[in-house]
Amino acid sequence: MFHEYVSQDNIECEFLSILNKFKADVFDGTLSVTPDTDRELPADVPSYDYLTSEKHLRSVQETPHKSDFGDPIGKLDVITFAVSNWSSATADAYNPYSDRYHKEMASYLAEKKGRASIVISGSFLYHPICTMPWHTNESTYGDHAYLTYVDKSKKSYFRYYDNETKEVITSYDEPGWQIRYFNAPKTEPYFWHCTYTECPRISIGFRILYNL
Numbered sequence: 001m002f003h004e005y006v007s008q009d010n011i012e013c014e015f016l017s018i019l020n021k022f023k024a025d026v027f028d029g030t031l032s033v034t035p036d037t038d039r040e041l042p043a044d045v046p047s048y049d050y051l052t053s054e055k056h057l058r059s060v061q062e063t064p065h066k067s068d069f070g071d072p073i074g075k076l077d078v079i080t081f082a083v084s085n086w087s088s089a090t091a092d093a094y095n096p097y098s099d100r101y102h103k104e105m106a107s108y109l110a111e112k113k114g115r116a117s118i119v120i121s122g123s124f125l126y127h128p129i130c131t132m133p134w135h136t137n138e139s140t141y142g143d144h145a146y147l148t149y150v151d152k153s154k155k156s157y158f159r160y161y162d163n164e165t166k167e168v169i170t171s172y173d174e175p176g177w178q179i180r181y182f183n184a185p186k187t188e189p190y191f192w193h194c195t196y197t198e199c200p201r202i203s204i205g206f207r208i209l210y211n212l
C-alpha cells in the first residue's frame with residue numbers, strides 16, 4: 001500500500017451518518033471556521049501554498065532533518081499547526097460522536113485492511129487558508145487512514161511525493177467525505193506529504209497497527 005483514494009460514493013458505512021451531524025455543527029452551525037486574519041507569514045515565506053510547493057519540498061529533502069517536518073520549517077509549525085489543530089470547542093463537539101464513530105471506523109478498516117488496532121492519530125479543523133507543510137510522519141510510521149470532509153471542489157488537496165516516479169502528485173478534495181490511505185516508512189525515502197486548503201476542511205486521522 002502506498003497511496004489510495006476512496007471517494008464518498010465508495011464509502012459504504014454507517015459512520016458517515018454519525019459524522020454528518022458533527023459536520024453540520026462545524027459547517028452550518030455553532031463552530032467558527034472563519035479565517036484568522038491576524039496571522040502573518042514570516043518574511044522568507046512568500047505564501048501559504050509555497051509551503052506545499054515542489055520547490056519547498058526540494059529544500060526540505062536536501063536538508064538533514066531531526067523531526068517529521070524538517071529543520072527549515074521548524075519555525076513555521078507555530079503558524080500552521082496552531083491554527084489548524086482542533087479548538088477545544090471543536091473537540092467538545094466531536095466527543096459525543098467519537099466513541100460510536102471510532103468503533104464503526106475500526107470495524108470498517110479491519111474489514112478493508114485486515115485485523116488491526118485502529119488508533120486516532122490526529123484530527124484537524126483547517127481554517128481557510130491553511131496548510132500542513134511537507135512532512136514525513138516518520139515518528140508515527142506505518143499505515144494511516146485519513147477521513148476528510150470539505151464542501152467545495154478542488155479548493156483543497158493532499159499532496160505527496162511519489163518515490164517511484166519521482167513526481168509530486170496532487171490529490172484534490174471533492175465535496176463530501178473521502179478517505180486516503182498511505183504508508184509512512186520510518187526511514188528513507190520516507191513518504192513526504194502535505195495538505196493545503198482554501199476552504200474549511202475536517203480531517204480525522206487513524207493509524208492502522210497490525211499488532212493483533
Ligand SMILES: [Fe+2]
Binds near residue numbers: 137193
Ligand atoms: Fe502527515
